[in-house]
Amino acid sequence: MVERGGSGVPGGRRKQRVSMADVAKLAGVSSQTVSRVSNGHPGVISSTREQVLAAMRELGYRPNSAARALRYGQFNTIGVILFSLSSTGNSRTVEAIATQAAAEGYAITLIPIDVPTQDNVLGAFTRMGELAVDAVIVIMEIHLLDTGTVQLPPGVHVVVVDSDAGDRYSVVDTDQADGARKAVRHLLDLGHRTVWHVTGPETSFAGQRRTQAWRAVLEEAGRPVPPPLHGDWSSESGYAAGQELARHPDCTAVFASNDQMALGLLRAFHELGVRVPEDISVVGFDDIPDAAFFVPPLTTVHQDFAEVGRRCVQGALDQIRARGAARPGTDLVPTSLVVRRSTAPPRI
Amino acid sequence: MVERGGSGVPGGRRKQRVSMADVAKLAGVSSQTVSRVSNGHPGVISSTREQVLAAMRELGYRPNSAARALRYGQFNTIGVILFSLSSTGNSRTVEAIATQAAAEGYAITLIPIDVPTQDNVLGAFTRMGELAVDAVIVIMEIHLLDTGTVQLPPGVHVVVVDSDAGDRYSVVDTDQADGARKAVRHLLDLGHRTVWHVTGPETSFAGQRRTQAWRAVLEEAGRPVPPPLHGDWSSESGYAAGQELARHPDCTAVFASNDQMALGLLRAFHELGVRVPEDISVVGFDDIPDAAFFVPPLTTVHQDFAEVGRRCVQGALDQIRARGAARPGTDLVPTSLVVRRSTAPPRI
DNA sequence: GGACGAGATGTTTACGTAAACATGCGGAGC
DNA sequence: GCTCCGCATGTTTACGTAAACATCTCGTCC
Numbered sequence: 186m187v188e189r190g191g192s193g194v195p196g197g198r199r200k201q202r203v204s205m206a207d208v209a210k211l212a213g214v215s216s217q218t219v220s221r222v223s224n225g226h227p228g229v230i231s232s233t234r235e236q237v238l239a240a241m242r243e244l245g246y247r248p249n250s251a252a253r254a255l256r257y258g259q260f261n262t263i264g265v266i267l268f269s270l271s272s273t274g275n276s277r278t279v280e281a282i283a284t285q286a287a288a289e290g291y292a293i294t295l296i297p298i299d300v301p302t303q304d305n306v307l308g309a310f311t312r313m314g315e316l317a318v319d320a321v322i323v324i325m326e327i328h329l330l331d332t333g334t335v336q337l338p339p340g341v342h343v344v345v346v347d348s349d350a351g352d353r354y355s356v357v358d359t360d361q362a363d364g365a366r367k368a369v370r371h372l373l374d375l376g377h378r379t380v381w382h383v384t385g386p387e388t389s390f391a392g393q394r395r396t397q398a399w400r401a402v403l404e405e406a407g408r409p410v411p412p413p414l415h416g417d418w419s420s421e422s423g424y425a426a427g428q429e430l431a432r433h434p435d436c437t438a439v440f441a442s443n444d445q446m447a448l449g450l451l452r453a454f455h456e457l458g459v460r461v462p463e464d465i466s467v468v469g470f471d472d473i474p475d476a477a478f479f480v481p482p483l484t485t486v487h488q489d490f491a492e493v494g495r496r497c498v499q500g501a502l503d504q505i506r507a508r509g510a511a512r513p514g515t516d517l518v519p520t521s522l523v524v525r526r527s528t529a530p531p532r533i
Numbered sequence: 534m535v536e537r538g539g540s541g542v543p544g545g546r547r548k549q550r551v552s553m554a555d556v557a558k559l560a561g562v563s564s565q566t567v568s569r570v571s572n573g574h575p576g577v578i579s580s581t582r583e584q585v586l587a588a589m590r591e592l593g594y595r596p597n598s599a600a601r602a603l604r605y606g607q608f609n610t611i612g613v614i615l616f617s618l619s620s621t622g623n624s625r626t627v628e629a630i631a632t633q634a635a636a637e638g639y640a641i642t643l644i645p646i647d648v649p650t651q652d653n654v655l656g657a658f659t660r661m662g663e664l665a666v667d668a669v670i671v672i673m674e675i676h677l678l679d680t681g682t683v684q685l686p687p688g689v690h691v692v693v694v695d696s697d698a699g700d701r702y703s704v705v706d707t708d709q710a711d712g713a714r715k716a717v718r719h720l721l722d723l724g725h726r727t728v729w730h731v732t733g734p735e736t737s738f739a740g741q742r743r744t745q746a747w748r749a750v751l752e753e754a755g756r757p758v759p760p761p762l763h764g765d766w767s768s769e770s771g772y773a774a775g776q777e778l779a780r781h782p783d784c785t786a787v788f789a790s791n792d793q794m795a796l797g798l799l800r801a802f803h804e805l806g807v808r809v810p811e812d813i814s815v816v817g818f819d820d821i822p823d824a825a826f827f828v829p830p831l832t833t834v835h836q837d838f839a840e841v842g843r844r845c846v847q848g849a850l851d852q853i854r855a856r857g858a859a860r861p862g863t864d865l866v867p868t869s870l871v872v873r874r875s876t877a878p879p880r881i
Numbered sequence: 882g883g884a885c886g887a888g889a890t891g892t893t894t895a896c897g898t899a900a901a902c903a904t905g906c907g908g909a910g911c
Numbered sequence: 912g913c914t915c916c917g918c919a920t921g922t923t924t925a926c927g928t929a930a931a932c933a934t935c936t937c938g939t940c941c
Contacts, residue, residue, distance in 0.1 A: 204927055206927080216927085223929095228888065250665045254602075254896095255896050256928050258896075271822070292643070294641065295627075295640070475793060477768065563922075571898090576920085578919065596897085597896085599896085600926090603925095604899055605926090
């Protein structure tokens with residue numbers, strides 16, 4: 186029944202690609218009828234439909250998406266421009282975007298940018314313009330877009346993640362500030378007099394906002410604000426910060442701007458004989474899967490990357506469907522604090 | 534000079550999309566000449582070329598990739614089917630694929646599969662067939678493809694990662710066996726009598742091969758082969774294995790099939806007062822960025838994901854350019870052992 | 882029984898691009 | 912001075928699909 190050996194190119198080198206016309210010829214109908222069957226339109230009598238379906242099966246017909254896109258002026262594809270997939274947050278956001286997009290019948294096209302210079306972003310946008318894409322999601326620290334010199338191709342809808350360009354673009358992001366507040370308040374509630382802080386890179390809006398919130402909570406509570414230590418998201422920079430902090434006898438609590446830097450802190454403290462949480466409490470940010478298995482398990486702020494991804498796609502689709510320009514605004518996804526064993530009240 | 538305010542939709546609501554015909558009209562030439570300019574063909578006098586370019590700029594012309602694809606029968610896009618982006622290996626491989634593909638003028642389209650059932654993979658292939666894709670790279674534990682019931686759309690080229698289907702498909706993968714051998718030999722060379730092992734999930738070919746190699750090295754060396762402990766890649770399963778292993782007083786060395794499980798081991802050992810590496814040596818696999826900042830820094834097998842990605846793209850492009858069917862075969866990327874501080878000679 | 886209508890199917894056309902072929906122009910060679 | 916050739920540019924056509932319109936065949940109703 187099933188044609189065997191059909192997975193290759195059967196019958197020598199048949200025509201490169203099967204079109205509706207081929208199916209129509211075999212089924213003895215017009216190509217328009219094939220189109221109707223292919224798209225599930227009504228008004229095709231079932232015997233005809235069966236014939237067409239049989240012909241499709243026999244020839245291995247698959248619709249040509251290029252022709253379809255040309256006809257409809259739509260690609261059913263969303264482009265994602267991003268700096269790097271190697272950060273947990275980005276890859277999980279992308280995964281969520283891809284999943285959600287698939288559920289909506291959209292594919293996603295990835296455009297990685299090795300170095301986030303103005304030129305490269307511009308180039309990516311240009312390429313996106315030429316690409317088969319109905320909307321673009323940008324995952325990036327995006328001051329680059331703020332200069333105004335970047336010309337987004339008209340007709341391409343944009344959603345931005347991790348940016349404060351909410352006045353110009355449609356922005357979706359984790360509620361960084363709220364997450365950071367939760368972290369710092371948790372430590373204060375435990376009885377710590379103040380909280381030290383390891384920042385992310387200055388170029389990151391997410392990092393900036395976490396740091397701002399940390400400072401704001403301390404100031405509101407009337408606590409001293411220790412000088413922040415500067416990190417760059419990497420475990421290594423956390424390690425360096427940890428060596429520094431271990432020297433401050435009055436440091437009893439640290440809020441690291443992400444989990445990897447918290448990991449570096451943990452290692453540094455461990456090597457220097459500083460016990461966590463007995464001597465110093467540590468809170469991270471992200472809640473990467475491994476965080477529960479750090480030594481000790483890390484108290485951290487959970488980000489709902491899946492939700493961010495979902496809202497990105499939703500925003501993009503809204504724009505596509507409304508055919509409207511981007512409605513600027515910021516959509517914040519809430520966080521939650523996950524308390525594990527790296528935090529405790531200070532020793533008296 | 535530069536038209537201002539051009540970033541939106543200038544001039545009210547001009548025609549939805551600028552075509553070559555529009556440019557041609559404005560420039561006072563035929564659309565064919567526009568095409569020639571657009572594609573950098575010779576035989577256009579420079580004054581004409583300038584006129585056309587000016588018209589393009591003024592109208593914000595961007596070529597329609599759907600029409601182009603229809604014309605050429607090519608999409609300049611590679612599809613990537615994968616199970617999950619959340620594993621480090623996958624996301625880094627995808628990133629490398631995306632980067633390499635971009636360098637070759639190809640975009641990549643992501644098709645995530647939530648649950649790797651036969652049906653879902655089939656569905657993904659079907660969708661890929663309908664999608665605008667010239668080749669497909671599958672990153673997946675892929676016995677599913679081995680059943681033979683999955684009918685790959687003819688004309689779509691396939692490269693597979695993490696599979697032993699090298700007899701049927703073009704496979705690119707890290708040299709898992711060699712990496713595992715390096716890990717086990719390192720431990721034996723340090724003087725350990727034998728090496729215990731935490732496996733990956735049974736469904737993973739990568740995991741299987743690492744386990745096979747572990748066993749083979751021990752047997753070759755005439756060492757006893759302890760019963761392997763079964764993990765599932767997660768830190769959690771490593772943690773469970775660690776609790777088990779800590780009870781075996783004769784266990785002095787463990788090879789975990791990935792770094793996350795090694796992390797779980799480290800945590801379990803730490804909690805139970807087993808010192809690493811003094812009491813037990815631990816080796817992982819992957820060399821995730823954090824591995825250098827575990828407590829203690831993890832000795833592990835480095836995988837060159839970037840190279841895997843590069844070769845995938847290369848393989849896919851070769852197939853596209855040769856217009857040939859997949860040439861089955863396996864292309865192995867070498868590994869290297871990174872010695873850090875989680876391994877040491879056994880106590881006497 | 883004839884007209885009308887509804888439903889099934891066929892025909893024409895356009896989407897934007899670019900190859901293939903056609904035209905028209907000017908200069909070189911005799 | 913005329914022909915021929917080469918180069919710049921224009922015209923036609925096809926890629927695969929599907930909307931819009933056209934046609935054709937019944938069955939139904941008066």
